[in-house]
Amino acid sequence: xxxxxxxxxxxxxxxxxSLVGKGTSLPGKVVxxxxxxxLHRIKLPQTVVAVTGSNGKTSTVEMIANVMExxxxxxxWNKEGSxxxxxxxxxxxxxxxxxxxxxxxxxVLESDERYAKRTFxxxxxxxxxIVNLYRDQLTRNGxxxxxxxxIADAVSPDVKLILNADDPLVSLLGKDRxxxxxxxxxxxxxxxxxxxxxxxxxxCPCCDGVMNYEYYHxxxxxxxxxxxxxxxxxxxxxxxxxxxxxxxxLTVNGEHNITLAFDGRYNVYNICAAxxxxxxxxxxxxxxxxxxxxxxxxxxxxxxxxxxxxxxxxLTSKHENSVSYNQSIxxxxxxxxxxxxxxxxxxxxxxxxxxxxxxxxxxxxxxxKNSTAENIYLCGTYAPDLxxxxxxxxxxxxxxxxxxxxxxxxKYLFEPTDNEIFVITCFSDKDKLLSxxxxxxxxxx
Amino acid sequence: MNKEIKILYLYYDLLNLYGESGNVRILEKRLxxxxxxxxxxxxxxxxxxxxxxxxxxxxxxGTESKLKRCASHFMSLKGQIEAYVESGKVLLATGNxxxxxxxxxxxxxxxxxxxxxxxxxxxxxxxxxxxTGDVICSCDFIGEKIVGFINNCSTITGLCDPMFTFxxxxxxxxxxxxxxxxxxxxxxxGPLLVKNPYLLEYxxxxxxxxxxxxxxxxxxxxxxxxxxxxxxxxxxxxR
Numbered sequence: 292x293x294x295x296x297x298x299x300x301x302x303x304x305x306x307x308x309s310l311v312g313k314g315t316s317l318p319g320k321v322v323x324x325x326x327x328x329x330l331h332r333i334k335l336p337q338t339v340v341a342v343t344g345s346n347g348k349t350s351t352v353e354m355i356a357n358v359m360e361x362x363x364x365x366x367x368w369n370k371e372g373s374x375x376x377x378x379x380x381x382x383x384x385x386x387x388x389x390x391x392x393x394x395x396x397x398x399v400l401e402s403d404e405r406y407a408k409r410t411f412x413x414x415x416x417x418x419x420x421i422v423n424l425y426r427d428q429l430t431r432n433g434x435x436x437x438x439x440x441x442i443a444d445a446v447s448p449d450v451k452l453i454l455n456a457d458d459p460l461v462s463l464l465g466k467d468r469x470x471x472x473x474x475x476x477x478x479x480x481x482x483x484x485x486x487x488x489x490x491x492x493x494x495c496p497c498c499d500g501v502m503n504y505e506y507y508h509x510x511x512x513x514x515x516x517x518x519x520x521x522x523x524x525x526x527x528x529x530x531x532x533x534x535x536x537x538x539x540x541l542t543v544n545g546e547h548n549i550t551l552a553f554d555g556r557y558n559v560y561n562i563c564a565a566x567x568x569x570x571x572x573x574x575x576x577x578x579x580x581x582x583x584x585x586x587x588x589x590x591x592x593x594x595x596x597x598x599x600x601x602x603x604x605x606l607t608s609k610h611e612n613s614v615s616y617n618q619s620i621x622x623x624x625x626x627x628x629x630x631x632x633x634x635x636x637x638x639x640x641x642x643x644x645x646x647x648x649x650x651x652x653x654x655x656x657x658x659x660k661n662s663t664a665e666n667i668y669l670c671g672t673y674a675p676d677l678x679x680x681x682x683x684x685x686x687x688x689x690x691x692x693x694x695x696x697x698x699x700x701x702k703y704l705f706e707p708t709d710n711e712i713f714v715i716t717c718f719s720d721k722d723k724l725l726s727x728x729x730x731x732x733x734x735x736x
Numbered sequence: 737m738n739k740e741i742k743i744l745y746l747y748y749d750l751l752n753l754y755g756e757s758g759n760v761r762i763l764e765k766r767l768x769x770x771x772x773x774x775x776x777x778x779x780x781x782x783x784x785x786x787x788x789x790x791x792x793x794x795x796x797x798g799t800e801s802k803l804k805r806c807a808s809h810f811m812s813l814k815g816q817i818e819a820y821v822e823s824g825k826v827l828l829a830t831g832n833x834x835x836x837x838x839x840x841x842x843x844x845x846x847x848x849x850x851x852x853x854x855x856x857x858x859x860x861x862x863x864x865x866x867x868t869g870d871v872i873c874s875c876d877f878i879g880e881k882i883v884g885f886i887n888n889c890s891t892i893t894g895l896c897d898p899m900f901t902f903x904x905x906x907x908x909x910x911x912x913x914x915x916x917x918x919x920x921x922x923x924x925x926g927p928l929l930v931k932n933p934y935l936l937e938y939x940x941x942x943x944x945x946x947x948x949x950x951x952x953x954x955x956x957x958x959x960x961x962x963x964x965x966x967x968x969x970x971x972x973x974x975r
Contacts, residue, residue, distance in 0.1 A: 433866040434753055436799040489752050644974045646870050646967040647885040649926030652755030675963035683761050
């Protein structure tokens with residue numbers, strides 16, 4: 292009876308919410324007020340996948356759900372990325388029958404890394420993928436080890452863990468228990484030195500010993516082994532054995548080729564994680580590779596746009612997340628044609644206010660020095676902070692333009708140029724670009 | 737002939753969590769503006785360290801586990817540090833590195849670690865509660881406000897006369913930080929000297945005077961001052 296009332300209430304609220312364009316977490320919030328343990332009472336399908344981590348949760352979930360749907364399963368998943376317990380409750384109850392049974396073959400959930408503990412105290416997913424742990428939104432997250440502790444508390448002994456073997460803090464979750472590991476072999480884009488401003492992989496998370504990296508992919512992600520206790524060198528059950536960005540192709544486990552819709556590196560680990568989860572859930576590897584090939588994300592990470600005669604690409608990144616910025620910058624640095632690059636820092640977060648811009652000092656802007664970036668525009672409210680940061684790089688000042696006003700930015704975007712245009716900013720600020728240009732739907736190149 | 741100056745960036749690899757290398761970079765820039773030739777020594781546990789060599793020592797914030805490692809190492813340098821502090825040269829600790837200057841840290845598991853004890857205060861960490869938020873502070877040695885961000889899990893007791901008084905934020909505390917001579921410690925994290933040009937110039941004044949150099953004028957319309965005014969305005973707006 293409780294379930295029935297909860298389901299009806301949630302569906303009514305969700306329907307009412309959809310009429311006024313309201314968010315997806317409110318119905319769940321109301322239901323949880325009345326029935327705090329409702330998630331414990333509903334009947335879940337055989338496969339319940341959860342994905343968490345700092346970057347790439349939404350993309351990974353979107354890929355897993357699509358592969359499963361294309362392999363004939365019905366899937367309930369949080370498309371809008373409403374990933375705390377309220378959003379998860381809304382999602383599950385909306386997909387429930389009146390008897391409280393989720394009407395789907397599989398549930399695929401994105402879970403906020405700090406609140407997973409709360410959500411999974413009511414039910415246990417069958418598969419739990421943790422994609423990475425970076426310095427991310429530290430103004431509310433504290434730091435990666437703090438987040439690690441929250442996730443560790445959310446991991447039940449029964450769940451099948453799918454872990455990034457190349458991220459020392461993530462793979463630590465598999466210590467002294469079974470886990471499936473995914474990762475990436477050395478390739479043309481790996482380095483033997485840690486590039487970037489800081490090195491979060493320098494010391495072993497188990498024993499504080501010095502870590503030896505055979506190679507780095509980016510940040511602290513790579514092939515590592517502790518000199519002192521031997522932690523690391525995981526056998527990767529799912530591995531990107533080849534990556535060729537020029538021909539936009541990657542290979543998993545030496546045989547499954549996946550063509551890439553976008554020739555950036557940031558999504559490669561997400562693809563591998565999605566591949567691993569789907570394979571473990573029983574989808575044929577060849578079928579997964581086919582579904583993931585040329586997969587175009589609907590979540591708007593990469594958006595092409597027109598500004599008058601010019602074409603541009605928005606590389607959506609995350610403020611307060613240096614890895615995300617570094618990946619976008621790396622993409623720009625790999626361009627052979629001359630580029631105009633716009634950085635917008637106008638509002639640091641949509642969800643909460645902060646004036647904290649310390650993260651700008653963790654971003655490797657220095658790497659733009661030896662790139663084809665001819666003009667670099669620093670835009671938005673925090674343009675002075677960006678400009679100060681750039682003034683302490685050795686990038687020639689004449690390449691850097693200070694444009695705090697966003698309407699002035701628009702003029703530069705529309706100025707006819709032969710250069711490729713890239714805009715790097717956060718989800719919280721991307722509408723400030725998209726409202727001034729003509730956005731094309733996210734499409735493959 | 738340039739005057740030489742050496743900066744020690746202590747625990748550069750362990751305590752650098754919130755963009756704190758920016759503090760060292762902006763100091764280097766301003767010192768060069770003032771005609772100094774600057775050497776920055778990045779040192780950590782296992783390196784030979786002689787405080788006497790330096791005119792300025794800087795430490796930033798880290799995770800609680802990394803701070804704990806630094807605490808016992810810092811303790812081993814106690815004698816040197818005391819002499820350095822007495823000498824009146826500059827020491828700046830931001831974020832939880834400031835806790836190293838107190839007498840002890842009790843971590844979230846209840847383990848108590850002795851610290852260098854330059855100051856009498858004690859720190860107790862709680863691994864279940866993170867205190868974060870923007871702050872505006874005032875102090876008695878600079879007329880302008882200090883802006884910044886707090887990000888820790890610590891409660892400080894035994895602090896009689898905090899260096900900063902919170903005017904906005906502060907997670908319930910009235911004030912923050914310590915000062916003795918030219919040793920400064922504050923829980924404000926990140927690039928404090930980048931965000932606060934008046935504080936930077938105050939520190940510059942101390943160093944220049946110490947070396948008998950007349951500090952150069954600074955243009956208050958430069959990006960750093962502009963950024964400071966924007967942050968202050970934005971923070972006041974949300975008050």
